[in-house]
Amino acid sequence: MDQTEAAVAAVHPAGPDAIALELETPEGFSAQPGQFIRVGVEVDDDIESRFYTLSSPDTGRTLEVTLTYDPESVVGKRLASLSVEDTVTVAGPFGDAHYDGEPHALVLAGGPGVGAAVGIGERALAEGNDATVVYQDDDPLHEERLSTLADAGATVTIVSTGENLTRALAETTAGDESAFVYGFADFVAAASEALAENGFDTDAAKVESFGPAPE
Helix, strand or coil: CCCCEEEEEEEEEEEECCCEEHHHHHHHHHCCCCEEEEEEEEEEEEEEEEEEECCCCCCCCCCEEEEECCCCCCCHHHHHCCCCCCCCCCCEECCCCCCCCCCCEEEEHHHHHHHEEEEHHHHHHHCCCCCEEEECCCCCCCCCHHHHHHHHCEEEEEEECCHHHHHHHHHHHCCCCCCEEEHHHHHHHHHHHHHHHHCCCCCEEEEEEECCHHH
């Protein structure tokens, strides 16, 4: 979809310096969990845009993205300050690393990549499929949604940045899952290595790197 306006439906706290931005779905817009969109917001009379991965299981009435931000940043701080009925611009969706009805989705997420993980997990369970989430973060986001996923039957493992992803995968997975990876570049590299060491076909994994982690 070309760039269009979308109204803010809600701004939810998602963790330390993180929000889930819920938008009313523009007419004609459709996307799958794990895809990403370009969100633009007015800053000093200009539109500043950033890419964010969807964290909602569907886009029927609303869509959601999850973002972390530096409190001193211009765009992140502006998005976090939005109120209901404010508007942003939306374009997309983009990306092929999305959920497509796989019977058992294994999602490896780092940092804000957990947004894609909860969206995929919720969609998989809603469709009667299985979901496993391995999430690496010292300050976890979306803890309530992760807990709800676990209560609903998903396997959810949270590890700190110092823990070994290869071991976490070996203790969590059966080896027949379809793998998804979302996070900053360093995490994506570590997650891909862990998948390979556990016998997964990394060429078949759906991977979305968010680029270098902000300093």
